[in-house]
Amino acid sequence: MRSRNYNMKLNLYPLKFQPILKSKIWGGQKLKNLLNKQSNLKNIGESWEISDVEGDSSIVSNGELKGATLKQLLSTYQEALIGKKNFKQFGEKFPLLIKFIDAKEDLSIQLHPNDALAAKRHKSFGKTEMWYVMQADTGSNLIVGFNRKVNPEGYLKHLEDKTLTKILNFDKVNEGDTYFIEVGRVHAIGAGVMLAEIQQTSDITYRVYDWDRVDDKGNERELHNDLAIDAIDFEMEDDFRVSYSKEKNQSNKMVACPYFTTNFIHLTKAIQKENVYDSFIIYMCVEGEANVTVEGFSETIKKGETILLPSALKRFELVSNNAKLLEVYV
Numbered sequence: 001m002r003s004r005n006y007n008m009k010l011n012l013y014p015l016k017f018q019p020i021l022k023s024k025i026w027g028g029q030k031l032k033n034l035l036n037k038q039s040n041l042k043n044i045g046e047s048w049e050i051s052d053v054e055g056d057s058s059i060v061s062n063g064e065l066k067g068a069t070l071k072q073l074l075s076t077y078q079e080a081l082i083g084k085k086n087f088k089q090f091g092e093k094f095p096l097l098i099k100f101i102d103a104k105e106d107l108s109i110q111l112h113p114n115d116a117l118a119a120k121r122h123k124s125f126g127k128t129e130m131w132y133v134m135q136a137d138t139g140s141n142l143i144v145g146f147n148r149k150v151n152p153e154g155y156l157k158h159l160e161d162k163t164l165t166k167i168l169n170f171d172k173v174n175e176g177d178t179y180f181i182e183v184g185r186v187h188a189i190g191a192g193v194m195l196a197e198i199q200q201t202s203d204i205t206y207r208v209y210d211w212d213r214v215d216d217k218g219n220e221r222e223l224h225n226d227l228a229i230d231a232i233d234f235e236m237e238d239d240f241r242v243s244y245s246k247e248k249n250q251s252n253k254m255v256a257c258p259y260f261t262t263n264f265i266h267l268t269k270a271i272q273k274e275n276v277y278d279s280f281i282i283y284m285c286v287e288g289e290a291n292v293t294v295e296g297f298s299e300t301i302k303k304g305e306t307i308l309l310p311s312a313l314k315r316f317e318l319v320s321n322n323a324k325l326l327e328v329y330v
Contacts, residue, residue: 010064012080012310013297017058017070020048025215028104030194034135035100035304046101049306050282052094053203062299070094083279083311086330095125095330096260098282098306099197100134103189108221109143109164109209112202113231114183121227122204126183128259129199130242132326133177134286137192141170144179144187144240151234159225164209169238178242180255184233185240196284198328200259206231251327263327267320274315279329281309288323292316 019037024045031037031044050070051058057069065073074094079087086095112118112127119125131142147169158164168186171177173193181187186208189195206228210221244264245252249271251263261277267290275281283292289302292309294316301307309316318325 012077012312013063013065014292014294014299014313014316015060015065015073015308015310016062016299016301016305017050017308018061020051020056020058022046022048025213025221026103026105026107026191028102030102030104030135031100031304034194036302037100037304043104044102046099047304048097048099049284050094050096050098050308052201053097063297077310077312080312081280081310083277083330085278086280086311093201095201096282096328097199097201097203098284098328099199100194100304101189101197102194103191105213106143106191106211107189108207108211109168109186109188110205110207111186111228111231112181112183113204113206113227117231118202118204124204125200125202127200127202127204128183128257129181129197130255130260130262131179131181131189132196132254132262132286133173133175133193134196135175135194136173136177140173140192141190142173142177142179142187142193143168143170143190144181145169145185145236145238152229152232155232155234156229159208162209162212171241176246178244178254179240180242180257181240182233182236184231185236186232196286196326198255198260198262198284198326254326260328260330265318265325265327267318267323267325269321270317270319272315272317275309275311275313275329277329278311280311282326282328283307283309283318284326284328286324286326288320290318290320290323290325292318 027043027045057071115126206224285301
C-alpha cells in the first residue's frame with residue numbers, strides 16, 4: 001500500500017478492485033476474450049473480483065484509495081465499509097467472495113462443508129454459493145445434486161465402481177439461468193460454461209471425483225472423499241433452480257439467504273437507489289455497461305467488472321441504456 005496515512009480516513013466512494021486471476025487445469029480463455037481480463041496465465045479458470053481470502057486480499061484500483069487492500073480498508077473504515085450489523089458479526093473479515101468463472105473443461109465433482117464442519121476442520125466459514133450463467137456453449141451442462149434418491153451406501157458403491165455420473169443430475173443451461181448451491185450439495189460446473197459466482201468467504205472444497213485426469217506432470221489432483229462423506233446432505237430437496245422476475249429498472253429478487261441477498265437489475269435508464277440494508281452493496285455487470293454516481297463521484301462498470309459501494313454511501317444513481325447487473329448485499 002502507498003505510504004499515505006489511511007488512518008486519516010479519506011472519503012469513501014464506489015470502489016473497484018484489481019482482479020485476482022487463477023490458473024486452473026480446467027480453465028480457458030473466455031475471461032480474457034469475453035470479459036477483457038488482462039493476463040499471460042494459461043488456462044484462466046477464475047477471476048476473483050472481491051476477495052478477503054487469506055493471501056488473496058483484493059487491491060483497490062480506482063480513486064484516492066488506489067493501492068489499499070480490502071483488509072486494510074476493513075481495518076480503517078470498519079462499519080462505514082460493511083455496515084454495523086456486518087461489522088458486529090464478521091469484524092475485520094469481509095463476508096463474501098465474488099468471482100467470474102470459465103470452465104473450458106468440466107470441474108471436479110465437489111461439495112462444500114457447512115459452517116459448523118468448516119469451523120471445526122478448517123477454522124473457516126462454510127461455502128454457500130450461487131451461480132448466474134453469463135454464457136454457455138451449445139449443450140453445456142451444470143451438475144447439481146442427484147437424479148434419484150441416494151443413501152450413503154449407494155453413493156459410496158457408485159464412487160468405488162467409478163459410476164458416480166450415473167446418479168448425478170445434469171442440467172442443460174443457457175444465459176441467465178441461476179442456481180443456488182447450498183452446502184452439502186454435490187455439484188460441478190460443466191465444460192463450456194462461463195458464470196458469475198457469489199459465495200461466502202471460503203476456499204474450502206471437497207473433491208470427490210476428477211474425471212481421472214492428470215496435470216502436465218502426470219499427477220492426479222487430490223480427492224477428499226473421507227471428509228466429503230460426512231459433509232454431503234443426502235436429504236436435500238431439488239430446489240436449486242432459481243426463478244426470478246426480469247422487470248426492467250428495478251431490483252428483482254433472485255436469492256435471499258442468511259449469507260447474502262442477490263437481485264437482478266435490467267437497467268435501461270437512470271434510476272435512483274437508496275441503501276437501506278445496513279450493508280455494502282456490490283454490483284456485478286453481467287451485460288452491457290453502467291455508470292454508478294454518488295456525491296459527484298462517477299465510475300463506469302462494463303461487462304465482467306465489479307464495484308463495491310460502501311455502507312456509508314446511502315444514495316446513488318445507476319445509469320445505462322442497456323445493462324444487466326447483479327446486486328449483492330448481506
